[in-house]
Amino acid sequence: MKPSTPHPRSIWILTACWLLPLLFLALSLCPLVSSSDVTMADAANQEFARRLALFSINVYGKLSEQKPGENIVFSPFSIQTCAAMARLGAEGETATQLDHGLGLASNDAGQIAQSFHQVLATYQDSQILRIANKIFVMEGYALRQEFDELLTKQFLSAAQAVDFAKNVQAAATINGWVEQRTNNLIKDLVPSSVLNADSRLVLVNAIHFKGTWLHQFPKHATRPDTFHLDDKRSVQVPMMGLKERFRYADLPALDATALELPYKDSDLSMLIVLPNSKTGLSALEEKLRLTTLSQITQALHKTQVVVKLPKFKAEFQVELTDVFRKLGMSRMFSDQAEFGKMLQSSEPLKVSAIIHKAFIDVNEEGTEAAAATGVVVRLKRSVISLDEPIEFLADRPFTYALLHQEDLPLFWGSVVQLEENDIPSSEHDEL
Known part of the structure; x- marks a missing residue:
């Protein structure tokens, strides 16, 4: 200069x-x-x-x-x-x-x-x-x-x-x-x-x-469980549990599933996109670059889901x-x-x-979160039995979003690692 x-x-x-x-x-x-x-x-x-x-x-x-x-x-x-x-x-x-x-x-x-x-x-x-x-x-x-x-x-x-x-x-x-x-x-x-x-x-x-969650996770259902950091390493973490009707989607083009957890008295929700494999987050992130959030949210439909989600900060x-x-x-x-x-x-x-x-x-009562979007040419809805609840087990790295009116991401994030955090074992009701 x-x-x-x-x-x-x-x-x-x-x-x-x-x-x-x-x-x-x-x-x-x-x-x-x-x-x-x-x-x-x-x-x-x-x-x-x-x-x-x-x-x-x-x-x-x-x-x-x-x-x-x-x-x-x-x-x-x-x-x-x-x-x-x-x-x-x-x-x-x-x-x-x-x-x-x-x-x-x-x-x-x-x-x-x-x-x-x-x-x-x-x-x-x-x-x-x-x-x-x-x-x-x-x-x-x-x-x-x-x-x-x-x-x-x-x-x-x-x-x-x-x-x-x-x-x-x-x-x-x-x-x-x-x-x-x-x-x-x-x-x-x-x-x-x-x-x-x-x-x-x-x-x-x-x-x-x-x-607060519209459907809170009961504290008595939180128990130690395995979170897979990759295909070789894992840690024991407090895993929350809940069975409820949620909006869910199987996303074969993303090799992932998605779950929407709504918040009480608001138009905000958390969208979690979970890869099907323990090491699938990187591939999922690449595919998400070519997709819109609306393609994911429009594939969501209400069904009975058994949810397991780790507490994390x-x-x-x-x-x-x-x-x-x-x-x-x-x-x-x-x-x-x-x-x-x-x-x-x-x-x-x-x-x-x-x-x-x-x-x-993120805990049993409520949360704040971040969002993800994806790469999908077409999303197919799976035929799901109404008698058998779907299991959404977030025991591996995943991405998530806090959405306003479904498609506007206010927060965005990913969970790729959790520290070993043993909690006392106790009697728990089955989900």
Whole structure:
């Protein structure tokens, strides 16, 4: 770079998601769109969900490559929301790359903002799923009016001035806001060391889910059982058990089965896609790249299922610069980045990093989860006897998703390893 060229100042994009079971209480979600808008809204929502699912599997694939052997959990909606807020301030090639890489349905800033507003507004007053956006701006710098209005009205994001030069205080302010929005589950999202006098903007999205299963797993049915890490290694883990009518699908094209576990008093559910073999997750993930979530959810049908699912917790943190670069969004991190629509001043800006952190806890009462999508040309429904219950035994690595209205993935994840965790044996009722 020539010495005379102004040095681009930094933008930080921070996303975090927290999922915590709601142990003794189920809270209702607010109503969705009015009946007069149903057709148009449904079409827009379906397209938004389809594109988010594609973005989800793309990110999931890169994270699996980047962190092999780790349990992954992330919120594709959280990541996409934060990056979309940055997109509203972008122009030129930077904007084009973000449109393509994020899978946005439009290149118009107003329409982009409106598509996210549909989901954000749905859960604005929800006690089960909380989504919050925030933009922190360097003191002495003003946002451009159009950018500020889109963030405030459509992303429900208020701007707050901070002095990034006082990096410890600035980090404490940001992290305090995140902790407050996530019931203190996500702490220290942004380290003070990444903030300095050159920082100009920090965009943050926090998403927190807590819900109870519609059909809870009885605690007396949880017992030690084997979880196969691969075809040679296994561990003993607490395995939950339940027999109930669930939506289930046999997916021969994926060499897998799928199960939907709904949450009480909401339109949210967990979708689990289980490979048929102990070492089949990698092959399943490859096939999922060519499928839509709707192909899986449309194959689901209600039947009696004996479910065995391990209790598990996972915490996951990742810096997403490399993932975004591999998805074709590299210019935003370079000195050629074009974010001229953010600030009133003409100071050059670039993204310094995208930090994402997630936590999940799945137990007998409830959960929070992440989603998967897949590659299937056609899904055939198996003929299932009504007399004989299907067994869905999640005793091997699997992938899962927390879905809004079946096809919009709010969280996405995989379970590939569990630690040895013996629990006392006791008398249990047979399922």
